[in-house]
Amino acid sequence: MNAVVLAVIVMLALSFARVHVVISLIIGALVGGVSAGMGLTGTMESFTEGIANGASIALSYVMLGAFAVAIARSGMPQAFAAWVVNKAGEEGSTASKGLKWGLLGVVLVVAIMSQNLVPIHIAFIPLLIPPLLLAFNRFDVDRRLLACIMTFGLVTTYMYLPYGFGNVFLNDILLSNINKAGLDTSGINVMIAMGIPALGMLAGLLLAFFNYRKPRHYENKPVEGQGNVHLGEPVRTYNIVVALLAVVLCLVVQIWADSLLLGALVGFAVFVAARVIKWSEADAVFDSGMKMMAMIGFIMIAAQGFAQVMKDTGQVDSLVTASAKAFGGSQVTGAFVMLLVGLLVTMGIGSSFSTLPIITTIFVPLCLQLGFSPLATVSLIGTAGALGDAGSPASDSTLGPTSGLNADGQHDHIRDTVLPTFLHFNIPLLLAGWVAAMVL
Incomplete structure (x- = not known):
């Protein structure tokens, strides 16, 4: 069996069997590396090289966690959550339903904006979601729906709108790599190419709203990093002003310097300098933020190691080439197999942005050989790259929602984020991408 396929299957099987994702990634990488002939030593060297790339990412999110805790300590998010709860009225009332849908709409809009208008990606989640958990509990919102809403905003936006991260994915990576592979993409409207796949994602979101429409009860447990600030406590206007300034x-710093770490550091420093966070409390606040983001950070580090091993096996190309032999000259079979390969590669690597350069060099000649139009080729390869971002245990599009929704320990990464997003987005996206390849 192909080493990449074996490694991904082992990693996913262990994750779904409730083995911790970090351990699953390590064992999956070992199995894949050894089966590819890299040996135990070579596999570990490759894995170690990869985790070095993940260290800076993890450090950035630890700093972001500290910033999120500082915001929580200011009382601003709790003040907003308390306002929502107080305005909710009786359970099932018109006001209650309106606020519930309003909150869900806010989460969706912010997730979309995080990819373009304010390109902070998943950085908004630990800032916005944990303080609002008590408000969501008030409305008995199923957190699996919240995970699907956030993942929809994170993924669909960059794969359809060519702005912010979407400009990087669609223009700088997708079209650029297709051009390098020998297909002229001048004159192609990438939004038309990715329109049908985006509709597949939308269908998945609507299905999630239907499937998770029933109330799901959660206990009002302490939220990590909230400290002694609770709903209903009066909050100083000064604290709210400082919090808004810090955000x-x-x-601004993150966008200007292109550094999440520096942006979070400046935000945290504002709270300390303004004495909303006392100097004597700064260490405790930072420690709380580190605890909140520790699991996500370690998964990110392990995921980078896993991805490096997959690349070093040298069997990603052979996987794509071997899959091509099964086409038999059929566009229907060819499109479906290419989409499955994209899903498998991204599920393992955890990044659509990293998948595209790997698959494009081989997929473009195959698409030309099978007679796909340039527009269909762009749609097919773009969809193959995006498949697997939702539903991968190692993707920040699933890790981000888990980091916010599990702030009180009541949301499981695999069962409540990975499985729901995989079922509601990857299956519709695969089918929509398949249809797009046939009709464009």
């Missing part, structure tokens, strides 16, 4: 500066 704005964090966003």
Whole structure:
């Protein structure tokens, strides 16, 4: 069996069997590396090289966790959550339903904006979601729905709208690599190419709203990093002003310096300098933030090691080439197999942005050989790259929602984020991408 396929199957099987994702990634990488002939030593060297790339990412999110805790300590998010709860009225009332749908709409809009208008990716989640958990509990919102809403906003936006991260994915990576592979993409409207796949994602979101429409009860447990600030406690206007200033500066610095770490550091410094967080409390706040993001950070580090081993096996190309032999000259079979390969590669690597350069060099000649139009080729390869971002245990599109929704320990990464997003997005996206390849 192909080493990449074997490694991904082992990693997913262990994850779904409730083995911790970090351990699953390590064992999967070992199985894949050894089966590819890299040996135990070579596999571990490759894995170690990969985790070095993940260390800076993990450090950035630890710093972001500290910033999120500082915001929580200011009382601003709790003040908003308390306002929502107080305005909710009786359970099942018109006001209650309106606020519930309003909150869900806010989460969706912010997730979409995080990819383009304010390109902070998943950084908004630990800032916005944990303080609102008590409000969501008030409305008995199923957190699996929240995970699907956030993942929809994170993934669909960059794979359809060519702005912010979407510009990087669609223009700088997708079209650029297709051009390098020998297909002229000048004159192709990438939004038309990715329109049908985006509709597949939308269908998955609507299905999630239907499947998770029933109330799901959660206990009002302490939220990590909230400290002694609770709903209903009066919050100083000064604290709210400082919190808003810190958030704005964090966003400005992150966009200007292209550094999440520096942006979060500046935001945290504002709280300390303004004495909303006392100097004597700074260590405790940072420690709380580190605890909140520890699991996500370690998964990110392990995922980078896993991805490096998959690349070093040298069997990604052979996987794509071997799959091509099964086409038999059929566009229907060819499109479906290419989409499955994209799903498998991204599920393992955890990044659509990393998948595209790997698959494009081989998929473009195959698409030309099978007679796909340039527009269909762009749609097919773009969909194959995006498949697997939702539903991968190692993707930040699933890790991000889990980091916010599990702040009180009541949301499981695999059962409540990975499985729901996989079922509601990968299956519709695969079918929609298949249809797009046939009709464009």
